[in-house]
Amino acid sequence: MTTRVGKKPAAPRKRAYHHGDLRQALVDATLKLIATEDVGAVSLREVARRAGVTAAAPYHHFRDKDALLAAVAEEGYRALNQRMDESLSSIRAPRTDNQLRALARCYVRFAVEHPAHYRVMFRQEWGDEEKYASLHAEGMRAYGRLQELAKETTGGKVDMDTLAFTVWAWVHGLASLWNEGPLRKKTRSDSIEPLLERSVELFVGWVMPK
Incomplete structure (x- = not known):
């Protein structure tokens, strides 16, 4: 040719x-x-x-860059919610300790496996609930699980939102410090799993002592 x-x-x-x-x-x-x-x-x-x-x-x-990033964040929340649904579906109520374990593992593993989504899911711009209504709805669906779990766990003895905030801060901090590098350096590990399991058992033992 x-x-x-x-x-x-x-x-x-x-x-x-x-x-x-x-x-x-x-x-x-x-x-x-x-x-x-x-x-x-x-x-x-x-x-x-x-x-x-x-x-x-x-x-x-x-319409602009923020709208594109909001779509990325919403996709992240939707995927996280799906994983939480699948994980919780295999746990029989009222085992709130296992529900807490499942939610914590889902959250941290999702953040580590999808760091690009995770970076944009919590931007301050999304605070406008009217402008980003569907994104806000997906985010509240994820947070709502923590609220429900906190309510079941405390039986009204502890402020529900305070416990939900504390659980959220724990898993969010764990995932963020791993993704940004400090925890990988401190643990000298390529996998967060060993630390995640130890942290889960420690936290569950503190929140739900036997």
Whole structure:
């Protein structure tokens, strides 16, 4: 087979997106960008470039960068909620100690396995409940489980929200310190699992002493 001398090779064709695919492709490109750089590197133009679409294409789905990041955060909460549902479904009530273990493991493992989602799920921008209604709903669904568990655990003897805040701060801090590096350095481990199990048993023993 011969080709004409000097003829330029055909430019690669941009991926053709079917209806509904572009939005997810932009979210996926954002996650990859956050994983390799950071949230500060995200812009609609850069995400479009990485997704292989025109600079104007993201505006069909997202009004600005915050709207795109909100979609990433909402996807994270939705995935976390699904994992919590699956984990709790195998535990018979009223074993609140096992429910607490399950929720703690789900939260920390999700954060470690999906650090790009985790970085954007708790941004201050999402405090506008009206502007980010669906994101707020998914976030409250996750937090609501902690509230329900705290209520069952204390039997009204301890302030429900205080206990829920404490549990949240524990798992959030554990996951964040691991993802950012300090705990990996201190434990000299490539896996959070041994520390997670020891921490879970310690915390459950404190909250629910036998």
